[in-house]
Amino acid sequence: MSAAAFPSRPDRVVDGPTPKHAQLREILRHAVERELPPGSPIPSERELAERYQVSRLTVRSAIGKLVEEGLLSRVRGKGTFTASRRMELQLYLMSFTDDMRRRGLEPTTEVLGTTTEVPPAATANALGLAEGAAALRLKRLRRADGIPLAVERGWYHPVRVAGLFELDLTRSLYAQLAEQDIRLDHAWQTVWAESADKETARLLGIRTGSPLLVFRRVSSMAGAPVEDMTSWYRGDHYQVTMQLDRSSPDSGNPAKHGGTR
Structure with a gap:
């Protein structure tokens, strides 16, 4: 994209x-925010430097x-592009598969591992398990239109969903459980921010230390x-928007349902 074709206000530096x-x-x-669609290339550092009569170091800092x-x-060997718009994470009980399809995206799932083992104490408490009791553990990578968006690590009650590992774990679990009359109808959800560790960054195709939104949901x-x-x-793909009302907090206590933060 040439600097002459780059849309912007007639500002000068x-x-x-x-x-x-x-x-x-x-x-x-x-x-970027008002004139260019997602995925649009922007001019090179040299073109921007010439257009705005600044040094390439100044351009590099701004970009x-x-x-x-x-x-x-930045895409190595190709240039710099406007990023995809962040998707709103919906704060209601919906599967990843249904959420992506509602947005017009094609969801896919890669199963990273399944085990039966004793969970951490907080998870045992959340699931109502006795101390030392095992639970079903499932780890999956979720993509939309081929782009890795989320890593999921879930623990499941060994009796209430005893046949979990017999399901097609690349499909929506909620839909398959509903077919067995196991319908999740309530959840406590806690949200916080973290930096990506090396393993999570590798799975998501991002740099170690990149910002993540973390959701813990007990359903x-x-x-x-x-x-x-x-x-x-x-x-870089998600944001959360909430409506806040000035009122007294609900008497419910998320902690007793397994919330940790």
Whole structure:
């Protein structure tokens, strides 16, 4: 994409109290957020330097900040592109498969491992298991249109979903469980932020230390806990929006349902 074709306001980078890299960053931000569709290439460092009469170091600094914010992404050997818009993570009980299809995306699942083992104390408490009792453990990688979006590590009650490992674990578990009249109808969910460790970064195709949104969900059927799932979502593809009302907090206590934060 040539600099001449790059849409932007008729701004100039000028001498003044605001550093030039900050001025250029805001010019580029305006173009990225309001004028360019996701996946659009932006001009090269050389073209931007010539267009705005600044050094390539200034351009590199402005672009680097927007990459850190997730508005731009660098592709080795190809250039810099506007990033995909972040998807809203819906705060209601829905499977990943249904959520992606609702957005018009094709979900796929890779099973990374299944075991039967004794869970951590917090999970045993969440699932209502006796101390030392084993649970079913499932780890999966979730993709949409081929892009890795989330790593899931779930624990399941060994009696209430005893046939879990006999299901097609590459498909929606909720849909298959519903076919067996196991319908998850309630969940407590806790959200926090983490930096990606080496293994999670490798699975998601991102750098170690990249921001992640982490969701821990304890789901139940008719009051009986069935699933304790923790999901690590890519921070560059997701955001969470909540409506807050000024009112007294509910008397419910998430901690007794397995919440940890």
